[in-house]
Amino acid sequence: MPTGTEKFTSRLGSTPAFTTTPFSQGDPRQDREDALNRDLQLHKAHVVMLAEQSIISVETAKAILAELLELERLGIEAISFDSSLGLYLSTEKYLVDRLSADVAGRMHTARSRNDLEPANSRLYVRDKINQIVQALVGLKSALLLRATEHVETVMPGYTHHSQHAQPITFAHYLLASHDAFSRDIRRFEQAYAVVNLSPMGGCALAGTGFPISRERVAGLLGFDGLVENSLDATGHVDFLLQSTAAIAIALSNLGRMSEGIYLWNTAEFGMLELADEYCSISSIMPQKKNPVALEMIRGEGILVASQLNGMMGILKALPPGGGREWGYVHRAFPVCANTALGAIKTMAGIVSTLVVKPDVMARRAAEGFSTVTELADQIVRHADLSFRQAHHIVGLTTLEAAKAGKKADEITGAMLDAAAKEVIGRPLGLDEQVVRKALDPFENVRVRSVVGGPAPDEVRRMIEDRNAVLAQDTDRLEHRRRQLAQAAEGLQDAVAAIMHH
Template identity: 45%
Template sequence: MLHSENFDEKILDKHVIDTIKEDFKSFNMQMDVHFAHVIMLYEQNIITKQEAGSILGALFEIENDGPESIPIKEGLTDLYSNLEEFIVNKIGIEVGGKLHIARSRNDMNITIERMFTRDSLIKYVDALIYLMETLLVEAEKHKNTIIPGYTHHSQHAQPTTLGHFYLNFFHTFKRDIERAEASYKHSNICSMGGAALTTTGFPINRQRVSELLAFIKPVEHSMDATSSLDFQYESASAMAIFINNVGRMIESLLLWNIREVGLVRLALKYCSYSTIMPQKRNPVALETLRYSGEWTYGALSTMFNTLKAFTPGNGREPGFVTSLYMEISEKIIPSIYLLEGIVRTLEVNKERGLEITKEGFSTMTELADELVRSKNLSFYAAKKIVGKLVVIAHDEKIPCEKIDSNLIKRAAREALNIEVELEEEKIKTAIDPEKNIQERDIMGGPAVT
């Protein structure tokens, strides 16, 4: 409900109501555009000092009283149209009507959208930095917390650490920040002065308005200035990539949270209870994050589809695209803080992590490597032998820690019909998850990151 005594939702259709509600979100930005435009008109001697003073006085009053103070009239479909009507009624058409000299709703709206977009990107990056700081803290805390590394979604691959896992996403989110920086650069140019489509015959100063609104420069071409929303596609795409990266992270957390795995458990405040099953601790915060991604992909697709054949110039459709961008940013930024809280409070079972790593035969790559080093075998031959060893161990229910020289001899005979004997101490070292991680001291490995 919009809080204006003159606002009657019964006489306005939904899209008008939604448009004005969105305008409320960017009210301060709209006011800044008005102030900058009036100052420029005065400096260019297009309006007098007295006229500028009267218009600015009315604008300051509106800014102080807030958008709710503007009467909303039937037939005026956005906040600006109602604001302009209010100013004309307040100070007269001869002076108040000059607010609209040398501009259009087209260049004004897209300038506000650029301001909203760059502001949202700043908030987005601030949130990402906060999340990444937590990942660094938790990575240090868990640099020796051994867990299985997985490939093919759920298959034990090689031992790693939870700290190594966290740093993976630290670096991933760093690229998300870089994408946001590029998006900010393309958003931080000013559309004012493009007017409706082809600029204006008045001697305006586009550079001055750009400076007053803290843009880096004006959009050079007027048609581009008033009709291009690719900066919002780019910003929304950057956020969609981020939440897709989050989806990959939380899939692991969901798997680790399964009782049969028991590696982690979400803090209670990020869970819900069952109305019928007393034992349940539902990881609803992770499910919320997944939905944020699914919804964002759909919204981004709609943004592209809405303007895929839209000719240069303005119209109603760009407003729908901006509405979707606003919703995306308002969904993604809180999601970052939600993920930060989940990571910071995650309950980790270190003993279970080591246990399931030992059980999963994830040290077999190192065993094959040791055969290459100690017995001068090709890696292909060593892999064949260890592969056969794993099959035998599985069929005969031999646990990983029971692998010995006799089992390697048998596997070598059955796989390649050769004799291979490896010292027990080297076998023990090779199948030790902690020693495996210590061996991975190449740049980027779990022993050094």
């Protein structure tokens, strides 16, 4: 009798290990809280600088900083956020209610929302870049670990989506994906260098006549320098385009990897199997194990490319200087960044739990004539023919073998001789052992020991080199985060110095 405790998803042995909702879905309240916290850092750095430059009095700075610290403790609910005012003016209203317009209003001296909002965005984007790089480091680590396990796992290499090309190893395939993600990290680091510059002090667009120190504010906030030209600082947000383009390329690379795994996970290929926790069931067909995690990665990557296209369309029609169009671009980036984080982390989980079937891979590698390029190479080596002549001979031999229903490993020296007589007018006379060796998928892989090739020893060398690069990626990420942490401590110390003046 039913007990009422049966698992609803009985086809799968585990619950999902990935979000089954869109990767970009977030919490609007938490997003406002985070935006307020970034604004508060900007406010504190600006007030410290105004006091240090004697633009406002220390007593005024102390009063403002005290309320900012209290707001930091209370959170977003304290300011009664008014969407018609936006975050900054809602915050200023909160301060005016507590301090008076004469005191609180001085915080906005030598500043505009036109430099404040891009600065807030840059703080957000640089943190997201570091998060994405960390996720990519995790994915690369998973790829290298699985590659180490499959250095000698021979499989077919494919071109034109599904056509047998030449034998490779699963490790060689994983390293190809790994190297694409390494380039993604370089792109994000290049974007970080553009993002981590301060627009503060650009004011509305023409700077200010007050004797501010833009460099001091930049240093307190952990920026590496300034967006120097005040109109450029406030009027251009191409840093968002560059960062989103890096995301779109990374998701394109993820999509390509997803496509291969998706195909090889099918019963027709049967070389891989997704772990249960990255699949879902059918509501009607009890046997179904749907690879929905891969489908989400592919689908959401397309949406990010569409977002990037929209962002570029908006900005190309915006002259330098402020405009409401900015808002659409600023709001698009978090969707893209969160999508990337979800997709990359999901792929790392897929790779780590993927069931690999070496016997099936080896069997597939022996099918489809993927070994015959090596046969042509052996003809060049042993029969003193050009590669094009050898190509014609092997092509004709393959045609006749396929007509006869033979597989690649059933090709004989006699068959080659028959084709050679048609192409060059004489037999080749290749030793049968040479033919057998050429048509062995494992031997195909072993002889391709050129730099970057699939030969096991070469792949082991590449894995070792890439583990060293992975450590360097991690070191650079930690260095960036240490710099930001040190800047945060410096800002805290600067605030304390004024509060205890």
